[in-house]
Amino acid sequence: MQKKARKGRMSLGSKVFDSVNxxxxxxxxxxxxxxxxxxxxxxxxxxxxxxxxxxxxxxTKFTLDAYRFIFSTNTIFRALGxxxxxxxxxxVWSMFFSILTAxxxxxxxxxxxxxxxxxxxxxxxFNGGMIPxxxxxxxxxxxNTLWALIxxxxxxxxNMIILRSFFMNLPQGLEESAKIDGATDFGILFRxxxxxxxxxxxxxxxxxAVTYWNTYMHAILYLSDSNKWPVQVLLRQIVVLASGxxxxxxxxxxxxxxxxxxxxxxxxxxxxxxLLVYPFLQKYFAKGALLGSVKG
Amino acid sequence: MTSITVPKVxxxxxxxxxxxxxxxxxxxxxxxxxxxxxxxxxxxxVYFLIFRYLPMYGLIISFQDYKPYLGITGSDWVxxxxxxxxxxxxxxxxxxxxxxxxFGLQIFVYFPIPIIIxxxxxxxxxxxFKRGIQTLIYVPHFMSWVVIVSISFVxxxxxxxxxxxxxxxxxLDKINFLMNADWFRPIYILQVIxxxxxxxxxxxxxxxxxVDPQLYEAAKIDGANRFKQMWHVTLPSIRSVIIVLLxxxxxxxxxxxxxxxxxxxxxxxxxxGEIFDTYVYVAGLQQGQFSYSAAVGFFKGIVGLIMVVVAxxxxxxxxxxxxx
Numbered sequence: 001m002q003k004k005a006r007k008g009r010m011s012l013g014s015k016v017f018d019s020v021n022x023x024x025x026x027x028x029x030x031x032x033x034x035x036x037x038x039x040x041x042x043x044x045x046x047x048x049x050x051x052x053x054x055x056x057x058x059x060t061k062f063t064l065d066a067y068r069f070i071f072s073t074n075t076i077f078r079a080l081g082x083x084x085x086x087x088x089x090x091x092v093w094s095m096f097f098s099i100l101t102a103x104x105x106x107x108x109x110x111x112x113x114x115x116x117x118x119x120x121x122x123x124x125x126f127n128g129g130m131i132p133x134x135x136x137x138x139x140x141x142x143x144n145t146l147w148a149l150i151x152x153x154x155x156x157x158x159n160m161i162i163l164r165s166f167f168m169n170l171p172q173g174l175e176e177s178a179k180i181d182g183a184t185d186f187g188i189l190f191r192x193x194x195x196x197x198x199x200x201x202x203x204x205x206x207x208x209a210v211t212y213w214n215t216y217m218h219a220i221l222y223l224s225d226s227n228k229w230p231v232q233v234l235l236r237q238i239v240v241l242a243s244g245x246x247x248x249x250x251x252x253x254x255x256x257x258x259x260x261x262x263x264x265x266x267x268x269x270x271x272x273x274x275l276l277v278y279p280f281l282q283k284y285f286a287k288g289a290l291l292g293s294v295k296g
Numbered sequence: 297m298t299s300i301t302v303p304k305v306x307x308x309x310x311x312x313x314x315x316x317x318x319x320x321x322x323x324x325x326x327x328x329x330x331x332x333x334x335x336x337x338x339x340x341x342v343y344f345l346i347f348r349y350l351p352m353y354g355l356i357i358s359f360q361d362y363k364p365y366l367g368i369t370g371s372d373w374v375x376x377x378x379x380x381x382x383x384x385x386x387x388x389x390x391x392x393x394x395x396x397x398x399f400g401l402q403i404f405v406y407f408p409i410p411i412i413i414x415x416x417x418x419x420x421x422x423x424x425f426k427r428g429i430q431t432l433i434y435v436p437h438f439m440s441w442v443v444i445v446s447i448s449f450v451x452x453x454x455x456x457x458x459x460x461x462x463x464x465x466x467x468l469d470k471i472n473f474l475m476n477a478d479w480f481r482p483i484y485i486l487q488v489i490x491x492x493x494x495x496x497x498x499x500x501x502x503x504x505x506x507v508d509p510q511l512y513e514a515a516k517i518d519g520a521n522r523f524k525q526m527w528h529v530t531l532p533s534i535r536s537v538i539i540v541l542l543x544x545x546x547x548x549x550x551x552x553x554x555x556x557x558x559x560x561x562x563x564x565x566x567x568x569g570e571i572f573d574t575y576v577y578v579a580g581l582q583q584g585q586f587s588y589s590a591a592v593g594f595f596k597g598i599v600g601l602i603m604v605v606v607a608x609x610x611x612x613x614x615x616x617x618x619x620x
Contacts, residue, residue, distance in 0.1 A: 013522065014522050017521070018419070018421075021416055021420070022425065025416055025417065025429050026429070029428070029429045029432040029433060030432075032432050032433045032436060032490065032494060033432050035448075035451060035490075036435070038451065039450070050456070056458070097339055098340070100336040100337065100339060100340060101336070101337055101339070101340030104334070104337035104340075105337065107333055109326065109330065110330055110333055110334075111323060111327050116341065119341070119344060123348040123349075125600075125601055125605075126597055126598075126600070126601045127351065127352070128350070128351025128352040128353075128354055128593075129351065129355070129576065129590065129593030129596070130554075130573070130576050130580065130593055131354075131357075131580040131586055131589050131590040131593055132351035132352070132353075132354030132355055132357065132590055132593075133347070133351040134580070134581065135354055135357075136346065136351050136354060137347075140346070151347070153347075154340075154343045154347070155340050155343055184332060185330075185336070186332060186336070189336070210438055213440075214439075214441075216440060216441065216442050216555060216559075217554065217555045217558075221581065232440050232442040232443075235442050236442050236446070236559070239449055239450065240445075240446070240559075260456055263446070263450055267446050267447060270443060271439060271443050274439065275435075278435065
């Protein structure tokens with residue numbers, strides 16, 4: 001509408017405005033993305049080029065040495081395995097609990113609905129904090145198991161509320177007609193509500209999946225065994241503490257690639273899964289984020 | 297004013313109790329009809345009780361001298377001793393100042409940026425270009441803090457980091473960004489901007505689509521150029537969204553991102569970077585002072601709660617919809 005209204009002959013001022021605006025936006029976009037290109041580019045560079053070139057976005061000679069090196073260790077496979085496990089298992093687990101809770105609380109005829117809602121919303125305003133939560137995780141025997149990265153964050157109140165408002169916006173007649181046909185509440189949920197809400201369910205699943213893939217804090221809080229570290233913790237070890245891959249005990253027989261390219265390659269490996277789902281994420285996420293930011 | 301008094305029909309005791317019984321029966325019937333729904337909610341509620349409310353109960357250790365082998369029931373009570381220690385320790389003011397500084401950066405430096413970018417995006421008339429920019433600037437939001445901090449690290453490091461190489465090419469002195477306390481706050485807020493500014497535009501862009509196009513027509517007839525239209529029409533139209541989000545941000549005063557700050561901390565910047573969360577982590581889990589660090593966390597949580605409530609009141613005072 002507004003676009004149409006402004007069409008027609010453009011004044012000089014308008015043209016200047018446009019060119020400044022487009023240039024600035026292009027710059028913002030470029031600055032946002034350049035660090036990623038730098039990292040990807042460097043991860044494929046040869047040691048000679050790393051040593052000689054001052055500025056590096058695209059290497060002139062590609063090499064996979066850094067990747068061959070990190071994939072010659074068990075460490076990366078173990079860390080990726082852990083991350084894949086907590087992402088897949090965690091997302092399924094969280095969605096199971098979130099859908100059941102969100103659907104139940106979306107039913108307007110439920111006695112005590114407001115109180116139960118408040119019980120959940122209050123946890124967004126106040127929490128016991130790190131130490132008491134740690135003690136609960138310890139008491140429940142989850143410490144140093146991969147489930148410590150999943151069970152303590154089973155339902156994200158925010159995600160549950162988004163899901164609940166999706167369910168609440170479904171047409172009422174849908175459930176009522178099913179009820180008349182004698183469907184049970186579980187039948188209605190699994191045969192009617194879930195199938196018509198698949199886009200929203202996909203959105204929230206992706207929210208959970210990205211959160212689980214990016215898990216770092218809980219891993220360093222609850223896991224002391226380095227064999228159970230997810231890829232984010234490994235990345236931290238390699239980039240900042242410059243440890244992680246033990247140079248001995250690998251099947252890599254050539255001269256090890258420069259440390260820089262190994263770091264870059266590890267960043268890429270930890271990021272690629274998110275970038276692969278990003279095109280799907282983007283479509284659904286804006287919608288979910290919008291709902292999430294208005295409802296509280 | 298005259299009022300007509302309706303003679304009250306006195307109900308007998310028997311009638312009242314009968315009415316109550318009926319109501320109770322009706323309530324019970326409604327609960328029973330939804331018993332499957334309660335069964336659905338049960339697992340979720342149990343989760344919240346165990347992992348969200350049990351820790352709140354666990355906060356009572358901040359009034360105890362908690363010993364893991366004695367447990368909550370067996371540990372000695374010490375009253376407010378841990379809180380006194382917190383408020384009298386010199387570290388308190390350092391942490392308080394650091395927290396306030398990062399909060400100030402969030403409000404005054406970060407907060408306006410998504411608004412400005414969404415105003416700019418709104419002026420773009422080529423959908424393809426707009427979509428393209430949006431796709432690019434949303435990307436960092438999905439990266440973990442570890443990835444964001446790692447990328448910054450490899451770019452800023454003294455030996456071979458691209459930024460220092462660039463400074464060298466320009467004939468300037470190298471800067472040890474990562475080990476220099478003066479650079480902690482700029483790096484912190486630049487990373488926040490890099491990761492969140494693009495994603496932050498979504499809510500403002502959505503608000504802008506609701507602006508009445510007639511307003512632009514009127515402004516144009518009054519001779520307003522594009523910049524003036526943006527400043528005098530678009531910006532005031534999304535005022536209420538800006539206020540709500542600002543209040544939300546103020547309400548989250550103490551949520552500065554534990555993970556983010558923790559990843560940035562090192563021995564040389566701790567005196568400017570330590571905030572309440574990182575202090576709790578060090579004192580509690582690294583040094584084992586469970587009760588003291590729980591007290592610090594408790595204090596932080598209470599301040600946060602007060603801020604949220606006050607911020608919400610403010611939103612309502614501004615005639616805006618609150619957040620809860």
